Amino acid sequence: MAVAIEVPVEKWAGSLREITLGATAAEGGTRSHTVTIGGANTLPFLGFEGKVPHRPQIAIEVRSSDPSGEWPAPLVQAWGEVLGDPAAWAKAAAATGADLILLQLMATDNAGQRMTATRARQVSRSVLGATGLPLVVLGPGQAELDNELLVAVAEEGVGERLVLGPCEDKNYRTIVAAALAHGHLITSRTPMDVNLAKQLIILISDMGLPLERIVMDPTTGALGYGMEYGYSVMERLRLAALQGDGMTQQPMIVTPGEEAWRSKEARVGEGVPAAWGDWTRRAINWEAVTAMTLIESGADVVAMRHPEAVARVKQMIGELMAA
């Protein structure tokens, strides 16, 4: 007896917005190419149901100051000397397979000096010069300093369609205004909550920034440190977008690299249970599994750190997009 099985296909009412990062010379910038995210009208990678026009992208994090005193050995060894030079680091990241560079501005430099607008301009200019990849620039997460630095970076990178952030509900106006004035995009960051994510998108778009220039950062936790909350918030945001809720249709950026490498499992090699296994392999798995899980729940950009974790996640994305 042959069994008739009809593959169940959902007819979704909505789709994600398409957002283009970076600008080439023809578009007023200096990037060698642009990167487009979003556009899907189905859940992640369900090609049998709808279109998934753009694959998730991997941003490699580059810092304005040398993190080798702070980052654990597996990370420091993987990058070596470039950690002290953001431009060289960005170049190495591009060679490693980064789709985007994420420049993380730190509040202080290695000598303990406070980050200045001038320095932020210099470092973002040098990173822009080092590769042709589109650039995300994030402030240190302190409202006043973020505003001071990102306004300067927005001016310096005019025309580049940078992604500036984070915009948060307590501090978004100055950064949005700078993005509006200089043709950039922003990230809207909210603490793992569907309604807060929506609300901030509404506030930002009320300032006149087109939705095509807002990348949503719903925040996440690392594997073992609250990842499941971020996972479910992202699934719910993605479902709401497909059901037609226009304020949830922004592509999403999350930071599994930063989160995973904060975990004890990634940071500590000695004095931990033997059941945790080899440090370096465990640490890389920690980052790769965190990124994988978030991509399965709808991430469009993942910011990562370790070259080996990047390579694996990139291969996975390639295979998921292949069929």
Add this chain to the structure above:
Amino acid sequence: MALSGLDIYKLLPRTNCKECGFPTCLAFAMKLAAKQAELSACPYVSDDSKAKLSAAAAPPIRLITLSANGHRIEAGNETVLFRHEKAFYHPTGLLIRVPDTLAPDDIASLAKAVGSYKVDYVGIGLHVDGLAVEAATGDAAAFAAAVAEVRGVCDMPLVLITEDPAVMAAGLAKADGVKPLLCAATAQNWEAMAKLAKEHQAPLVVRADSIAGLADLTEKLAAAGIEDLVLDPVQRGFSSSLAALTQIRRLALKKNVRAVGYPVITFPYLGAGNPEMEVLLAGQQVAKYAGLVVLSRFDPASVYPLLVMRQNIFTDPQKPIQVEPGVYPINKPGPADPVMVTTNFSITYFAVANEMESSGMSCWLLVADAEGMSVLTAWAAGKFDAEKIAKTVKGTGIADKVSHKRVVIPGHVAVLMGELEEELPGWEIKVGPREAVDLPRYLKTTW
């Protein structure tokens, strides 16, 4: 799929005889739908209706149990596609493959290592669930010897892998006391495999490379009285596996297709080019709908992340995991030892408590009621502000237990310092590190 009260009402006698204890058949039907009454309370319901109602009450994905010496793996009985809709109930069983091509000593040491592996995660003991012995040689004697070797040192549940019924029978002969999962029945061998499954009352994997092929086989097996089934849709790679497992879960839950209403088993090493990619594919399958996953290797550095990932995904999202607010003395603290504050999100609490416990240093850990949120999230949501910290310090009466007035707050909420000095007059507020892992070093240098 569950029937509504009205659907059930149509199947009842509709005589309002009241013998069930309810005033009307409709009232009884409503209670049945709410699972607050038993159908057996109705003396007049027809056999036909009984059959329909019990079929509707059966779970859309059958619960399958593997067992050995009191250890069990349960797979199936899931009710939703997304964990936020309710919860995922039966954590994906993780098993390690043991090919019979290994030397007997290697088989024994692998089985021992897997069987004794235990790891603590936020106070929860995690472990691997079983072993999958595979007849890679194709030889009945070698397979039987491998099963016997495993059984000799390890009492975990088993999957027995061979498509040859004679080889399977040889393995089963050495698996006394176990209810193993037989893997697998195909379009070619299903009758012989069905016989073995029936004889040993063991669940059986059905293997076919299309959903229609799977449904065809499960219907034949069900007709032969074999209903404890597990599906192997053969689609091995990232993309094809995600599509097949999603379709099977949707068909079972949304279309009520009984023929695929069984848990799925996957073999990520068959779809990944190397052990590193196998970890990611296994993780995808844990999140997206596998009931059992067989791993090719036992490496704690990859098993531990997968066990934690499974724990995260299968945590009940309706219940924030939290600990009781209050004072937690760590390593028998005295009056001079540090006082530290954190939130009652259990991951946060355990990160701090484990760090302090393993450092050997003593402290008084104050846990604030931050509604089960981590430090940063709680701070952003206004649940871990200066007022709340001050309330915790005062409410716990810690001042009576210590001879100093100094309290360490998490580095992530350094901005609260000024406000907190006002809320807690007489106390010295010290800003600790952002991450728990840096606490021992911080205390050594600054306390």
